[in-house]
Amino acid sequence: MVRTPPPDGRDLTATRDDRLDVPELPTLDPGITLLDTEKRATGPLQALVLDHLLLAGGDALWVDSHGHAQSGLLARLAPCRRVLDRVHVARGFTPTQHATLVERLPDRVAPETSLVVLPAMDGQYRGDELPTEDARELFLRSLATVARVARERDLPVLVTRHRDDGFAAPLSSAADATLACERTEFGPRFRSDEFETLVYPGGPDGTAQTTLAYWTRILRARNPLHGATAETDAKRRGPTASAADAGGR
Amino acid sequence: MFALDFRDGGVDVWSRTADGVEVARDEEYAPALYLAADDWASIAANRAHVEGHPGVVSTAREEWRPGFREEPTDVLRIDASDVDAVRPLARELRGWERTGTYRLFDVDLSPGFRYCLETGTDPAPESPLRTLSVEVPPAELAGDEPRITECTVGPGDADGASAAATDAVAEAETVTGDPATVAAAVGERVAAADPDVLVLDTARIVPALFEAAREAGVDFRLGRRPGYRKRAGASTYESYGQVGHSPARYGVPGRAVIDRENTFFYRETNLAGCLDLVGRSGKPLQELAWASIGNVLTAIQVREAKARGVLVPWRSWRAEFFKSMRQLSAADRGGYTLSPRVGLHEDVHELDFSSLYPNVIVTRNVSPETVRCDCHADRADVPGLGYAVCDDRGYLPDVLGELVAARDGIKRALRETDDPERRATLSGRSSALKWILVACFGYQGFSNAKFGRIECHEAINAFAREVLLDAKETLEDGGWEVVHGIVDSVWVTPRAGAERRPLDDLARAITEDAGVRLECEAAYDWVAFVPQRESNAGALTKYFGKRANGDGTEAAGDAEGGAKAGDGAGGGGNAFKYRGIECRQRSTPEWVAGVQRDLIAALDEYREPEPVCGVLAQFLQRLDAGRVDPAALAVTNRVSKEPGEYARYTRSTAALDRADDAGIDVEPGQSVDYVVVDDEKDTRERVALAAEDPESYDAGYYRERTLRAAESVLSPVEWDRERIAAYLADREDAAVTAYG
Ligand SMILES: [Zn+2]
Numbered sequence: 004m005v006r007t008p009p010p011d012g013r014d015l016t017a018t019r020d021d022r023l024d025v026p027e028l029p030t031l032d033p034g035i036t037l038l039d040t041e042k043r044a045t046g047p048l049q050a051l052v053l054d055h056l057l058l059a060g061g062d063a064l065w066v067d068s069h070g071h072a073q074s075g076l077l078a079r080l081a082p083c084r085r086v087l088d089r090v091h092v093a094r095g096f097t098p099t100q101h102a103t104l105v106e107r108l109p110d111r112v113a114p115e116t117s118l119v120v121l122p123a124m125d126g127q128y129r130g131d132e133l134p135t136e137d138a139r140e141l142f143l144r145s146l147a148t149v150a151r152v153a154r155e156r157d158l159p160v161l162v163t164r165h166r167d168d169g170f171a172a173p174l175s176s177a178a179d180a181t182l183a184c185e186r187t188e189f190g191p192r193f194r195s196d197e198f199e200t201l202v203y204p205g206g207p208d209g210t211a212q213t214t215l216a217y218w219t220r221i222l223r224a225r226n227p228l229h230g231a232t233a234e235t236d237a238k239r240r241g242p243t244a245s246a247a248d249a250g251g252r
Numbered sequence: 253m254f255a256l257d258f259r260d261g262g263v264d265v266w267s268r269t270a271d272g273v274e275v276a277r278d279e280e281y282a283p284a285l286y287l288a289a290d291d292w293a294s295i296a297a298n299r300a301h302v303e304g305h306p307g308v309v310s311t312a313r314e315e316w317r318p319g320f321r322e323e324p325t326d327v328l329r330i331d332a333s334d335v336d337a338v339r340p341l342a343r344e345l346r347g348w349e350r351t352g353t354y355r356l357f358d359v360d361l362s363p364g365f366r367y368c369l370e371t372g373t374d375p376a377p378e379s380p381l382r383t384l385s386v387e388v389p390p391a392e393l394a395g396d397e398p399r400i401t402e403c404t405v406g407p408g409d410a411d412g413a414s415a416a417a418t419d420a421v422a423e424a425e426t427v428t429g430d431p432a433t434v435a436a437a438v439g440e441r442v443a444a445a446d447p448d449v450l451v452l453d454t455a456r457i458v459p460a461l462f463e464a465a466r467e468a469g470v471d472f473r474l475g476r477r478p479g480y481r482k483r484a485g486a487s488t489y490e491s492y493g494q495v496g497h498s499p500a501r502y503g504v505p506g507r508a509v510i511d512r513e514n515t516f517f518y519r520e521t522n523l524a525g526c527l528d529l530v531g532r533s534g535k536p537l538q539e540l541a542w543a544s545i546g547n548v549l550t551a552i553q554v555r556e557a558k559a560r561g562v563l564v565p566w567r568s569w570r571a572e573f574f575k576s577m578r579q580l581s582a583a584d585r586g587g588y589t590l591s592p593r594v595g596l597h598e599d600v601h602e603l604d605f606s607s608l609y610p611n612v613i614v615t616r617n618v619s620p621e622t623v624r625c626d627c628h629a630d631r632a633d634v635p636g637l638g639y640a641v642c643d644d645r646g647y648l649p650d651v652l653g654e655l656v657a658a659r660d661g662i663k664r665a666l667r668e669t670d671d672p673e674r675r676a677t678l679s680g681r682s683s684a685l686k687w688i689l690v691a692c693f694g695y696q697g698f699s700n701a702k703f704g705r706i707e708c709h710e711a712i713n714a715f716a717r718e719v720l721l722d723a724k725e726t727l728e729d730g731g732w733e734v735v736h737g738i739v740d741s742v743w744v745t746p747r748a749g750a751e752r753r754p755l756d757d758l759a760r761a762i763t764e765d766a767g768v769r770l771e772c773e774a775a776y777d778w779v780a781f782v783p784q785r786e787s788n789a790g791a792l793t794k795y796f797g798k799r800a801n802g803d804g805t806e807a808a809g810d811a812e813g814g815a816k817a818g819d820g821a822g823g824g825g826n827a828f829k830y831r832g833i834e835c836r837q838r839s840t841p842e843w844v845a846g847v848q849r850d851l852i853a854a855l856d857e858y859r860e861p862e863p864v865c866g867v868l869a870q871f872l873q874r875l876d877a878g879r880v881d882p883a884a885l886a887v888t889n890r891v892s893k894e895p896g897e898y899a900r901y902t903r904s905t906a907a908l909d910r911a912d913d914a915g916i917d918v919e920p921g922q923s924v925d926y927v928v929v930d931d932e933k934d935t936r937e938r939v940a941l942a943a944e945d946p947e948s949y950d951a952g953y954y955r956e957r958t959l960r961a962a963e964s965v966l967s968p969v970e971w972d973r974e975r976i977a978a979y980l981a982d983r984e985d986a987a988v989t990a991y992g
Binding site: 064074075093 | 346347567568569570571572573574575576577578580581584699700706
C-alpha cells in the first residue's frame with residue numbers, strides 16, 4: 004500500500020541508483036499504515052505527516068498518546084507555519100479518554116480530512132488503570148473504529164505502536180501496510196513490502212546529525228514537490244474541521 | 253454528627269450535644285449508584301437483570317445529567333444493600349460499560365462522604381469535640397509485631413482549635429509495663445476521658461494494643477463499642493491521586509481517629525482547619541483527616557455537581573477537544589516567567605497578585621463546561637488560544653468564589669484579633685483554604701480528575717499570563733523597571749531618570765484592570781539575584797536581600813503560615829531574606845551558613861566586593877588554622893537508598909558504614925550527620941559521625957564549600973570564583989611579605 008511518490012510528469016523522484024537533489028519519502032495510501040521504528044517514532048512520524056499534508060493538502064486528525072504531538076518539534080520541522088493549523092490534535096491521557104477520542108473520530112472526519120494519525124495507539128490501554136481484560140477489549144474496539152474510518156472514508160491512517168509484543172499484535176494484523184523505518188549509518192531507511200529507500204544520504208556526516216536537523220533538511224529539500232500544493236492550500240482548506248479553531252485574537 | 257460506623261448493613265450516626273454523646277441507628281440507608289445509556293430502552297431491557305443481583309435492594313428511573321455539558325436524561329438509580337456492596341456491584345456491571353453504551357456513575361465515593369451526601373447529613377459537629385492524644389515512642393513500634401511497653405495519654409493537641417474542641421484530659425500521663433498492662437491502662441484512661449477524637453502518633457498503635465490485650469485475655473476497648481476496623485487505603489475508595497503505597501487505616505467505633513502519620517490537613521493546619529473543610533467538603537472528620545488535597549477538592553465539586561443535577565462519573569471518559577497544533581503550542585507555554593535580572597538592585601519592591609489562579613477562574617468564568625462551549629463557538633475569548641468562554645456562569649467559579657471570599661473574611665478577622673486561641677483557629681482555617689485554592693489550578697489539568705478539563709487548565713494559564721504581562725507593561729509605563737517576574741509576582745525597581753507614579757497608585761490601577769488584587773508584598777533596600785552556575789542567566793529562585801526599614805507587610809500577609817512558614821525569617825533575624833542559596837539548604841554545615849550570612853551583611857555594609865572578600869579571608873584563615881568547632885561543620889545528609897545501593901563510595905556511604913559500626917540503624921528517608929575529616933580517603937575514615945565528636949576536620953573540603961557559598965554572594969556583583977581566588981591569593985602573598 005506504500006509506494007514511491009507519483010512521477011507526476013516531473014522528474015523529481017529519486018531512486019537509490021539515481022540520486023537527485025529531492026529526497027524520497029514514502030506516500031501514505033488509504034488504509035492503515037503501521038510505522039515501525041526502533042525507538043520512539045517522533046522524527047519520522049512527524050516528517051511523514053507534514054510531507055503528506057504538504058503534498059496531498061487537507062487536514063490531519065491526530066489522536067495523541069504518550070506525548071508524540073510535540074508542537075514545538077513539529078513547528079521546527081514544518082517548512083511553513085500555516086501547516087500547523089491543519090493538524091488537529093487531541094490527547095488521550097487514560098485508556099478511557101483515548102477510547103472516547105477514537106469513538107469521536109467518525110464524526111470528526113470532514114471532507115478536508117486527508118490523514119488520521121494515532122501514535123502509540125496501543126499505549127494507553129496497557130496501564131493498570133483498567134482490568135487487563137477490559138483494557139484489551141477497549142483497545143480492540145478502538146482499533147475496529149479506526150479500521151472502519153480508514154475503510155469507509157477511504158482515508159490514510161498512520162499508526163505506531165508503543166511496544167511490539169502480543170498486546171499490540173492486533174494492530175499489525177489490522178494494518179494494511181507496515182512501513183519500517185531504521186537508522187543506518189547513511190541515515191534513516193524506509194522499507195515495506197513494495198518499497199525500499201535510503202531517504203537521503205545527505206553527506207558523510209549523516210549519522211552525526213540530530214534527528215531533528217535531519218528531518219528538517221529532508222522536508223526542506225522536498226520543497227519543490229510541496230510548492231504546487233502549498234499555493235492551492237488556502238483554496239482547498241474550506242471550512243475548518245474544528246469549530247473553535249480560531250488561532251488567537 | 254461527627255462520626256459514622258458502618259456495621260451489619262446499617263449505619264451508627266454519632267453526634268455530640270452539649271450534654272453528651274448520642275448515637276442513632278440508620279437501618280434504612282441504601283447507597284445509590286447510577287447506570288446511564290444512550291437511550292432508556294437499553295436500560296429497561298436489562299433492568300430485571302440488575303434487580304436480580306443479590307447486592308441490589310431496588311432500582312428506580314430518575315432524571316440526571318451525565319455531565320456538566322449534558323442535558324438531563326433518564327438513568328437507572330441502583331440502590332445497593334450497603335456501602336460494601338457498591339464496588340463489587342460496579343465491578344460486575346463494568347462488563348457493560350466496556351461495550352461503550354453504558355456508563356456508571358457515583359461509584360467511587362468514600363462511605364462517610366456518600367452517606368452525608370445522599371442523606372443530607374451535615375458532618376460538621378454541633379458542639380465542641382473532646383480530643384485526646386495517645387503517643388508511643390517510635391522505637392516501641394519497630395518490627396512487624398510491635399510490643400508497646402510505654403504509652404502516653406494526654407490532651408489531644410487542641411492547638412488553637414478552642415472553639416471546635418476541648419481537651420478530654422488536662423495533663424499527660426505516661427504508663428509503662430508489659431504490653432498487656434499498658435493496653436489495659438490505656439483502655440481505662442481512654443474510657444474515663446471518653447473523647448470524640450483520638451489523635452494518634454501513628455494508627456499502628458491500634459492493632460498493637462488490641463493484640464496485646466487479646467493475647468493476655470484482657471477486655472480492651474479504644475472506641476465507644478468493642479473492636480476496631482481496618483480500612484483499605486485511599487486508592488481503593490477513590491481513584492483520584494496516585495496509586496501507590498497507602499498505609500492501612502484504622503477506625504474505632506464512636507470516635508474519629510486522626511493518624512498523624514497519615515494526614516495532610518491535620519499536619520499542615522489544625523483541628524479547626526480540618527473542621528472548616530469538613531463543613532465545606534461534606535467529608536466526616538475521619539475521612540477528612542486522611543484525605544489528600546485532591547480528595548477534598550473533588551468532594552467539594554461532587555457536592556456542587558449533585559446539587560446541579562449532575563452525576564459523578566466513575567471513569568474519566570471525558571477527553572479533551574481537538575485543537576490545532578498551533579493552539580497546542582500556545583497552550584504549552586505555561587506560566588509567565590521573566591528571568592531575574594542578575595545583579596544587585598537598590599530599592600526593590602515585590603508585588604503579588606493575591607490568589608491569582610483562583611481569581612482568574614472566578615473573574616474569567618473558567619469552568620469545565622464554559623471553556624469552548626458550543627453556544628459561542630465562534631468567539632475567541634482566551635488570549636493566545638482563541639477558545640470561547642461561555643457567558644453562562646460556570647460551576648467552578650461559583651465554588652471557588654465562595655472559598656476565596658471565605659478566606660478573605662478569615663484573613664480580615666485575623667487582622668482584627670489578638671486573642672491567641674482565636675488567632676490559631678482562624679489561621680488553621682485560612683491555611684486549610686489556602687491549600688485548596690493553591691491546588692485547584694493543577695487539579696484542572698490532572699487527567700483523572702473527576703471534573704477536570706485540560707482546556708480549563710490551559711485557559712487559566714493563558715489568562716494568568718496575560719494578567720502578568722499587562723501588569724508589567726503598566727508598571728514600566730509608570731516609570732518602574734521589572735527585574736523579576738514569576739507566575740503571580742513581579743519585582744520592580746525605580747527606572748533611572750524616569751518620572752514615576754507611586755506603586756500604590758499603579759497597583760490600584762492594575763487591580764482594577766485585571767480584576768485581581770495586586771498587593772505590595774515586600775519592600776527591600778536592595779535585592780541581589782544570583783546567576784545560575786556556569787551561566788549568566790538568573791536562577792529563578794536564588795536571591796537574597798535586605799528588607800526596607802519598617803517593612804512589616806510580609807509578616808502580616810500570610811499570618812497562618814505562623815511558625816511553620818520559616819520562609820522569610822530563615823536564620824538571620826528579620827532584616828535579610830535568603831532564598832535558594834546555601835544558607836537555606838539543609839545540607840549546608842551551620843558554620844558555612846553563618847559565614848554566608850555574615851558575607852551578605854558585609855555586602856550590605858560596603859556594597860563592594862573587596863571588603864566582603866576581606867571578611868571571607870578572615871573566616872578562611874580560622875578554618876585553615878583548625879580553629880572552627882567541628883560540631884559546627886556537620887553535614888546533614890538525608891539517606892535515599894539502602895547502603896548497598898550506592899554506586900560509588902561517597903561520603904554518605906562512609907557515614908552509613910560508620911553508623912552501622914556504631915550499631916545505629918539509618919533507614920532511607922532518615923538523616924545522618926557527619927563531619928568530613930579526610931576527603932582524600934575512600935574508606936569509612938573519610939568522615940566521622942557528628943555523634944562521635946570528632947576533634948579535627950578536612951579544612952580543604954570546607955574551604956571549597958565556603959568558597960561556593962561566597963560565590964553565591966559575590967556573583968551578583970560580578971565577582972566569580974576566579975576573581976575571588978585571585979583576591980585571596982594576593983592577600984596571602986601580601987601577608988607572607990608582611991611577615992617575611
Ligand atoms: Zn456559550
